Amino acid sequence: MTAELETTPEQAARCASACDDYIDGLTSVAHLASSMNVRGGFGTLPSGLALERKYSDLTHGPEGSLSSLLAAHINAVTKLREAFLETGRGYQETEDDSTSRIANTGPR
Numbered sequence: 001m002t003a004e005l006e007t008t009p010e011q012a013a014r015c016a017s018a019c020d021d022y023i024d025g026l027t028s029v030a031h032l033a034s035s036m037n038v039r040g041g042f043g044t045l046p047s048g049l050a051l052e053r054k055y056s057d058l059t060h061g062p063e064g065s066l067s068s069l070l071a072a073h074i075n076a077v078t079k080l081r082e083a084f085l086e087t088g089r090g091y092q093e094t095e096d097d098s099t100s101r102i103a104n105t106g107p108r
Helices: 009-035 046-060 066-105
Strands: none
Touching: 009 046, 009 066, 046 066
């Protein structure tokens, strides 16, 4: 059984708007994460310095850190938003083309 997905430009715009809201939320969390500072909270012993470095890497470090995961999510939702907008434009373009053909040649 296959299901068909039908959408209108209005539905696509609502989905894109929901993506905008989600991107705004993720961006706020990303800014909060970038301002996090764990310096000095674990003391000056080697184990404390190692913990500080570990927590810093978890929030601001390379691949797999909170900051990099949030950036990846923002990128994915931005692409999804663009897909919704393109779907809405494609729907309207197809509708306009069909209407024009019917008006010019009549129904087949």
